[in-house]
Amino acid sequence: MPPQATRDQIRAAIKRHLSAVSAHTDAQAALKAANERVSATQADLNASVRDLASLTGDAGFVFDGKLVRVTVPMMQGALSLPTVTVSQFANLDVLDVRDDLKPISVTLTDVKAGTAATTAAVPAPPVVAAAAEKSPAKATPSPALTGGVVPEAKGKK
């Protein structure tokens, strides 16, 4: 039988160990939940991008002087490539919603400096006023939106 002092030390060490094990378990659970949240929000983001891609198509739209297009590469062979590239309007960065989530090329053309090939491929994109970003109600209707209808996309790249 170890001395009382030794037993007290062991008892205290066991308590600290149990506490540490509990905290570690909680931290693991928190990280797991956080990672699941990341996956869920990424899925939401991907869906949002796909919505934009499907509704704006190759026509894209003009925002703050920039032509914004959301492109969805077509399937290649039997493999589906659910890659979406969006030139973001406000922050002008790029999204790639492939599973690996790595950034890919930008599809962004400055309207004023756009190449002939690019501008020719874009049939009169609707203009979205920059001020409309904060308040859609204050947006200045563009001529292209007269009647509230934007030409349907002609197809995907």
Place this chain on the structure above:
Amino acid sequence: MTQTELFTLIDAYKAARANQAAAETAANAADVALREASSKLDDARASLSLALVPLDGAGVVYNGEFIAGNHGSVIMRPIAPTYPEVS
């Protein structure tokens, strides 16, 4: 598609981006917390191992369970995380 619909999509996109960024921030914080907890667990395990040295392998019965002592340089066997809570 109307302009209103376009704005709705843009707003949804921005909200999704913000949510995703916030989630990543939270995940990074959780990762840091786990690393800290792991470090503290290592410390606690080392302290417990040290406290068991005087037993020289004899071990003790604690809350009805046997905990082996520390055999000199040999690290004690891990205590199961399900070890009974100390009252």
